Amino acid sequence: MTVTLADVAARAQVSPATVSRVLNGNYPVAATTRDRVLRAVDELDYVLNGPASALAAATSDLVGILVNDIADPFFGIMAAAIQSEIGGPGGRAGGERLGVVCNTGGSPERELTYLTLLQRQRAAAVVLTGGAVENTTHAAAVATKLRKLADAGTRVVLCGRPPAPADAEAVALTFDNRGGGRELTEHLIGLGHRRMGYIAGPEERTTTRHRLEGHRAALAAHGIADDPAWTVHGRYDRRAGYEATLELLRREPSLTAVVAANDTVALGACAALRDSGLRIPDDVSVVGFDDLPFSVDAVPALTTVRLPLSEAGARAGRIAMGREEAPDGGIVTVQGELMVRGSTGVPKG
Amino acid sequence: MTVTLADVAARAQVSPATVSRVLNGNYPVAATTRDRVLRAVDELDYVLNGPASALAAATSDLVGILVNDIADPFFGIMAAAIQSEIGGPGGRAGGERLGVVCNTGGSPERELTYLTLLQRQRAAAVVLTGGAVENTTHAAAVATKLRKLADAGTRVVLCGRPPAPADAEAVALTFDNRGGGRELTEHLIGLGHRRMGYIAGPEERTTTRHRLEGHRAALAAHGIADDPAWTVHGRYDRRAGYEATLELLRREPSLTAVVAANDTVALGACAALRDSGLRIPDDVSVVGFDDLPFSVDAVPALTTVRLPLSEAGARAGRIAMGREEAPDGGIVTVQGELMVRGSTGVPKG
DNA sequence: TCACACATAGAAAGCGCTTGCTGCAACGCT
DNA sequence: AGCGTTGCAGCAAGCGCTTTCTATGTGTGA
Numbered sequence: 001m002t003v004t005l006a007d008v009a010a011r012a013q014v015s016p017a018t019v020s021r022v023l024n025g026n027y028p029v030a031a032t033t034r035d036r037v038l039r040a041v042d043e044l045d046y047v048l049n050g051p052a053s054a055l056a057a058a059t060s061d062l063v064g065i066l067v068n069d070i071a072d073p074f075f076g077i078m079a080a081a082i083q084s085e086i087g088g089p090g091g092r093a094g095g096e097r098l099g100v101v102c103n104t105g106g107s108p109e110r111e112l113t114y115l116t117l118l119q120r121q122r123a124a125a126v127v128l129t130g131g132a133v134e135n136t137t138h139a140a141a142v143a144t145k146l147r148k149l150a151d152a153g154t155r156v157v158l159c160g161r162p163p164a165p166a167d168a169e170a171v172a173l174t175f176d177n178r179g180g181g182r183e184l185t186e187h188l189i190g191l192g193h194r195r196m197g198y199i200a201g202p203e204e205r206t207t208t209r210h211r212l213e214g215h216r217a218a219l220a221a222h223g224i225a226d227d228p229a230w231t232v233h234g235r236y237d238r239r240a241g242y243e244a245t246l247e248l249l250r251r252e253p254s255l256t257a258v259v260a261a262n263d264t265v266a267l268g269a270c271a272a273l274r275d276s277g278l279r280i281p282d283d284v285s286v287v288g289f290d291d292l293p294f295s296v297d298a299v300p301a302l303t304t305v306r307l308p309l310s311e312a313g314a315r316a317g318r319i320a321m322g323r324e325e326a327p328d329g330g331i332v333t334v335q336g337e338l339m340v341r342g343s344t345g346v347p348k349g
Numbered sequence: 350m351t352v353t354l355a356d357v358a359a360r361a362q363v364s365p366a367t368v369s370r371v372l373n374g375n376y377p378v379a380a381t382t383r384d385r386v387l388r389a390v391d392e393l394d395y396v397l398n399g400p401a402s403a404l405a406a407a408t409s410d411l412v413g414i415l416v417n418d419i420a421d422p423f424f425g426i427m428a429a430a431i432q433s434e435i436g437g438p439g440g441r442a443g444g445e446r447l448g449v450v451c452n453t454g455g456s457p458e459r460e461l462t463y464l465t466l467l468q469r470q471r472a473a474a475v476v477l478t479g480g481a482v483e484n485t486t487h488a489a490a491v492a493t494k495l496r497k498l499a500d501a502g503t504r505v506v507l508c509g510r511p512p513a514p515a516d517a518e519a520v521a522l523t524f525d526n527r528g529g530g531r532e533l534t535e536h537l538i539g540l541g542h543r544r545m546g547y548i549a550g551p552e553e554r555t556t557t558r559h560r561l562e563g564h565r566a567a568l569a570a571h572g573i574a575d576d577p578a579w580t581v582h583g584r585y586d587r588r589a590g591y592e593a594t595l596e597l598l599r600r601e602p603s604l605t606a607v608v609a610a611n612d613t614v615a616l617g618a619c620a621a622l623r624d625s626g627l628r629i630p631d632d633v634s635v636v637g638f639d640d641l642p643f644s645v646d647a648v649p650a651l652t653t654v655r656l657p658l659s660e661a662g663a664r665a666g667r668i669a670m671g672r673e674e675a676p677d678g679g680i681v682t683v684q685g686e687l688m689v690r691g692s693t694g695v696p697k698g
Numbered sequence: 699t700c701a702c703a704c705a706t707a708g709a710a711a712g713c714g715c716t717t718g719c720t721g722c723a724a725c726g727c728t
Numbered sequence: 729a730g731c732g733t734t735g736c737a738g739c740a741a742g743c744g745c746t747t748t749c750t751a752t753g754t755g756t757g758a
Contacts, residue, residue, distance in 0.1 A: 002501065004714060015738045020716060027717090030736060050470040051409060052714035054400030055743050062470075070432070070450065071425040080420040083452045098466050101419065101450035103432045117447050120399040121411075152351065238642055267646045274648070293587055297616045299623070299648035353744055364708045369746060376747090379706065401744035404713050700758090708751075716743085725734075 003046045012040035023048060054122055059153060061097045063320060064118040064126040066111060070103040072236070072264065073292050074309065078129050078159060081313025086125070086321050097124060097321070106202070108138040115145045118154070125155040125320035129313075131207030132161050139164045146170060159316035160307075162206050163331060171319055171326040173312050173334055177207055177289075180305035180336035181214025182221075184287045185259060187303065187338060189222050191346050193257040193285065197248035198231040199241055199269060201261040208233070208261060211289060215259055227252075236261060241268025249276055256284060256347035263288035263295045263304055270298060270343070281345035291339055300342030307336045352395045361389035372397060403471060408502060410446045412669060413467040413475040415460060419452040421585070421613065422641050423658065427478050427508060430662025435474070435670050446473060446670070455551070457487040464494045467503070474504040474669035478662075480556030481510050488513045495519060508665035509656075511555050512680060520668055520675040522661050522683055526556055526638075529654035529685035530563025531570075533636045534608060536652065536687060538571050540695050542606040542634065546597035547580040548590055548618060550610040557582070557610060560638060564608055576601075585610060590617025598625055605633060605696035612637035612644045612653055619647060619692070630694035640688055649691030656685045 009016040014033060021027040022037040029037075040046075054060035063086045067075035083099035100123075102114040111133075118126055126149060132139065143166030146156050150170070158172035188196055198215055201208035212231065219226050229251050234240030241260055245268065248255060258273070260266035266288030270280055278284050280300055288295055291306035312334050318324035358365040363382060370376040371386040378386075389395075403409035412435045416424035432448035449472075451463040460482075467475055475498060481488065492513055495505050499519070507521035537545055547564055550557035561580065568575050578600050583589030590609055594617065597604060607622070609615035615637030619629055627633050629649055637644055640655035661683050667673035 018737060047465060047469050049714050051400040051403030055404050056715040060400060071422055071429040073420055073422055076420040076425045080452055103429055116396060119396050122400060271646050294616060294643050297620050367707060398744050405746040
């Protein structure tokens with residue numbers, strides 16, 4: 001029924017071993033023989049059996065990419081960049097690998113299950129993107145799993161995700177969330193803001209915590225009291241931003257600025273402010289984080305911190321493929337860049 | 350080094366066959382034996398070797414999801430919905446399958462290569478999302494490939510993609526792009542617009558063509574002449590929308606409305622209009638397509654056609670898993686819903 | 699009590715490929 | 729001319745699992 005290596009070998013009048021070597025190209029094969037084999041492959045329309053070679057060679061050409069939410073461009077952009085580098089079709093030279101984007105939905109259990117699935121497939125590499133959940137027992141479970149993967153020869157790269165202490169020797173590209181958060185708030189302080197609400201992401205997430213810490217560091221540095229009531233947690237989506245803003249306004253109607261955990265949340269915040277009859281930035285300034293493509297199109301355009309998502313993803317992909325040296329020490333912190341736009345201004349009051 | 354089925358068998362004092370049967374659960378195994386095996390699996394921290402079972406069983410638990418642009422929420426949303434249904438971790442019951450999101454970047458070659466890669470992996474199913482390229486030779490190549498996949502037992506489902514004539518018996522969920530396009534334009538005509546620019550997507554794409562046809566059908570139905578100069582093609586991104594709008598304005602400064610191929614493009618159009626000193630909808634109305642999450646947040650909120658991306662994706666996922674009957678005839682057309690919002694109004698002039 | 703069906707476990711034959719090792723020319727060296 | 733190299737191709741042993749077929753023990757009806 002299906003064409004096998006042996007069929008090709010028979011047709012090309014060589015041994016299966018030779019065909020295998022031609023296909024893998026890591027063993028000297030005479031040019032004329034190679035051509036004969038290649039022709040046979042073509043004529044028979046042969047397609048290698050992936051599982052069989054993975055079994056025999058003890059490695060597969062799958063590369064796992066774990067994301068928290070594939071519907072969120074933050075992850076979509078990184079995933080696209082990673083995939084473009086792991087040499088899938090259209091990628092650079094080298095083996096054709098299959099980039100597998102796995103959507104964990106931010107759930108620790110799913111993350112773990114996906115890692116097991118990838119381990120089961122003997123994945124060549126795994127890239128974990130985005131913030132991690134800061135639950136000790138879960139973090140330990142993930143670290144254990146990652147260690148096992150690494151031991152089994154799977155390359156592990158973190159992208160936009162701080163290495164947990166237990167992750168030890170993993171290669172990591174992390175974003176300077178703390179620094180970005182601080183810059184954003186200092187920008188607002190510089191404009192004269194003192195009463196700023198903060199819409200944080202879900203609790204127990206590294207990204208959430210780091211950005212919030214940056215915000216607080218800025219407040220502290222300028223001697224501004226940090227009223228816990230001015231911080232509201234929620235998911236990283238528009239709706240959460242909308243509701244959190246309404247809640248913030250209820251708690252403290254005199255706010256002059258809203259600092260959102262990311263651009264998507266900021267958009268929701270803008271909508272809530274508008275619906276409350278407030279003008280941006282005249283009445284209230286708003287800042288986001290990430291600088292997703294749509295942020296520049298918001299009205300007014302969003303002041304935010306640009307994260308080089310695409311570049312970081314590409315680099316992570318290259319490292320995962322072993323095409324680029326892992327950085328010294330294994331960890332690199334990628335800086336964001338403050339983008340001042342129309343959504344922030346001098347407070348009226 | 351690594352734990353194998355045999356190790357588990359030895360530990361549980363049963364034969365490898367029994368362990369396999371316990372793990373696959375499709376053969377009667379006495380409860381006490383099963384427990385013993387399961388305990389051994391646990392103690393040994395055994396992880397099934399995917400390639401090996403795929404080889405032996407001649408099927409794998411991979412499901413391919415092909416998208417044109419993973420960074421675009423249009424695809425991200427569908428991909429997320431599909432993945433949530435194919436029973437990956439967190440999905441419903443049933444085998445744990447690994448959803449593989451493949452980013453074709455809209456390139457026919459990549460699409461083909463990915464299909465080959467999936468064929469090589471003996472994927473259990475493949476879901477193709479989004480518009481197809483209307484290049485005859487390429488379409489034929491894809492159809493051939495799909496037929497081969499189907500013959501090899503891979504379930505093939507199209508989601509938001511019209512079946513090419515050659516795709517014959519494939520199951521397809523397609524969006525009513527033509528109908529949506531028509532509705533949008535009729536809405537504008539109803540408001541009194543007569544001079545409307547159209548920003549189309551890339552040529553040679555089914556989605557592009559269908560939406561444009563809907564637009565033209567509406568014009569024709571109302572006896573409005575269709576000036577080809579008022580249609581500009583471009584990519585499906587913000588920037589293309591921005592530039593196309595500028596171009597349109599240059600060609601015909603008296604336009605009262607801009608019809609964009611999708612919401613992302615519409616956002617770019619809005620930016621261009623604003624930068625040109627025009628107000629929306631007072632000077633120019635704008636409509637999009639898809640109703641992506643951010644569209645309601647645009648200022649003014651975008652009038653568009655809502656496509657049930659999530660629902661369609663979920664259904665496609667279920668069909669791919671064989672958990673839902675394929676529709677009669679194999680093809681279902683999913684309707685969009687016109688969402689009238691602030692970006693459209695009565696023309697001034 | 700004996701034959702027979704039923705339930706459960708094992709033996710063993712692959713699945714299609716990779717790769718270490720062996721075999722054998724043709725070649726260059728002294 | 730003799731012998732060690734070098735360059736290519738083949739042999740065959742698995743890789744770890746699934747599954748058919750067979751064997752065994754237990755319960756049933758006559």
